[in-house]
Amino acid sequence: MTKKIRLIQLINHLLFLIGLVYVFLFEEYVYLLASITTYYIVGILGINIGYHRLLSHRSFRTYSPIYYLLTIIGTLAAIGSPLAWVAVHRQHHRFSDTEMDPHSPHRLGIVRAWLGFWGDIKIDLRNCKDLRKNKFHRFIHKNYILIQSLYVLLLISIDPFLVIFVYAIPAVLIFHSAGAFDVIAHLHGYRSYDTPDKSKNSWIANIITMGEGWHNNHHAKPWEWNNRERWWEIDIPSLIIRFIKK
Numbered sequence: 001m002t003k004k005i006r007l008i009q010l011i012n013h014l015l016f017l018i019g020l021v022y023v024f025l026f027e028e029y030v031y032l033l034a035s036i037t038t039y040y041i042v043g044i045l046g047i048n049i050g051y052h053r054l055l056s057h058r059s060f061r062t063y064s065p066i067y068y069l070l071t072i073i074g075t076l077a078a079i080g081s082p083l084a085w086v087a088v089h090r091q092h093h094r095f096s097d098t099e100m101d102p103h104s105p106h107r108l109g110i111v112r113a114w115l116g117f118w119g120d121i122k123i124d125l126r127n128c129k130d131l132r133k134n135k136f137h138r139f140i141h142k143n144y145i146l147i148q149s150l151y152v153l154l155l156i157s158i159d160p161f162l163v164i165f166v167y168a169i170p171a172v173l174i175f176h177s178a179g180a181f182d183v184i185a186h187l188h189g190y191r192s193y194d195t196p197d198k199s200k201n202s203w204i205a206n207i208i209t210m211g212e213g214w215h216n217n218h219h220a221k222p223w224e225w226n227n228r229e230r231w232w233e234i235d236i237p238s239l240i241i242r243f244i245k246k
Contacts, residue, residue, distance in 0.1 A: 004145050008078050009175060015168035022164075031161060035169040043174050044210050046074030048237045052212070055082055055131065056089045059225035060245040068136065076151060078171040079178060081141040083128050090127040093222055096197035103182040106198060110187075114179035177208045184208070185215035192229060193220035201233070211236035 023032050050070030053059045062070075071082055079085065088102050097104045102121050105113040112118070131137040140147065155162040189202030199219040206213020214227040214235065225245065226238035 005078065005080060008145075008148060009171070012078060012168040012171045012175075015164045016172040019164040019169050031165040032169075034162075035165045035173070038166050038170040039173045040210065042073055042077050042170055043177065044237055044240070045070055046072075047077055047079070047174060047178070048210065048212055049240060050074040051082060051085050052089065053225050053237065053241065056086045057222050058130075059223055060241055062244050062246060066244050071136070071140065075140060075144065075147055076167070076171075077174045078148060078167075079175060081144040082137050083125075083131050083141040084123075086131055087123050087125055087128040091123055093219070094127070096195075096199065096219065097186065104198075105183045105186050110183050114176075114183050116179060116182075181205050181209045181212060181215075185213060189213075189216070191216045193217070195219045206234065211238070 019031070019035070023029060051074045054062065054067065054070060055074075074082060074085075080088070092101055092103060095101045097106050099107060100121060101107055102118040102123065103113050103116060107113075108118060125132070152163055152167060155167055185200060185202050185205040186198050187200070188204055189200030191200055193216055195216060197219055199216045201214045201216045203213060205215060211234065212218070212227070214229070214233050217227045217229050217233070218224075225241050226235055227233070228235040228238060
């Protein structure tokens with residue numbers, strides 16, 4: 001599965017470059033606007049709220065249609081199925097900045113951590129045994145590549161350019177924002193809590209990830225759906241969660 005996802009990500013990067021050339025050659029900036037809009041929707045709803053705070057940490061409960069919708073939106077980021085992403089993220093929290101951390105820049109270095117090359121570390125699927133009991137998540141995991149393919153075919157049927165600007169470019173932006181976050185949030189910023197790892201609160205990481213940058217706060221209290229503790233620590237996902245949580 002990992003090799004297939006890596007291939008998808010490589011193709012998306014090539015389409016990303018083609019898309020940028022097209023936009024600036026023909027000044028079709030509306031397509032770029034579509035990419036940025038999709039990036040925010042998938043990034044905030046699918047990854048930050050769905051994959052991260054809802055599935056990984058179960059920091060809030062929501063209604064079933066919203067639960068499933070957030071999960072499906074997250075799959076469009078092309079960074080792995082919910083099962084795989086949650087297993088990796090929970091392992092990061094369990095072994096943060098140690099030899100078992102899958103994306104610590106202190107262990108891997110900046111480039112490898114950014115690109116998600118964690119070496120010989122094996123991800124323990126027991127980290128997501130709660131999700132593995134759910135038929136919906138097992139189905140998504142088993143058919144993840146098929147879901148990506150069907151989404152691409154749907155976009156092609158509407159407008160072939162949407163594959164580039166509503167799928168590939170947003171996916172690349174999310175890939176690199178996640179990689180930048182993994183690096184920056186453990187190297188730059190301040191610490192409000194003396195956690196055993198090297199997590200930091202970084203305004204740079206917060207801008208890149210649209211609200212996830214208060215990483216030290218999060219590592220200190222991963223069960224909280226709101227990472228904001230000081231008035232200027234803006235947390236966009238938490239503003240949305242207020243309206244969708246039970």
